[in-house]
Amino acid sequence: MDKEKIIELIESRRGSMSVASAARIAGVSQSGWQRMAKGQIVPTLDMLIVMGAAVGVDIKVAVHGG
Numbered sequence: 001m002d003k004e005k006i007i008e009l010i011e012s013r014r015g016s017m018s019v020a021s022a023a024r025i026a027g028v029s030q031s032g033w034q035r036m037a038k039g040q041i042v043p044t045l046d047m048l049i050v051m052g053a054a055v056g057v058d059i060k061v062a063v064h065g066g
Contacts, residue, residue, distance in 0.1 A: 004039065006048050006059065011037050013055045026054035 001009075014022050023033040027050065036043045036051070043051065045061065052059040 003042060003045075003048060006052070007037055007039070007043070010048070010051050010055055010057055013052075013057050015055075017055060022051070022054045026050045 019033050019037075020030050023030045026033070026047075028047070032041070033051070035041045036047070049059045049061075
């Protein structure tokens with residue numbers, strides 16, 4: 001799943017939770033959250049994991065060698 005789809009999932013799960021509340025829980029600024037949600041800045045994988053956790057989305061990373 002690409003970062004854009006992950007952001008869409010996070011925003012969908014945020015539901016009625018305000019951006020301010022989700023951002024505070026994630027430890028990011030409200031404007032930073034909004035910019036990432038709008039695709040104005042690309043979040044790091046670590047940031048996606050933190051944002052997901054703030055809204056109850058458990059993001060896991062799997063690495064397959066080959």
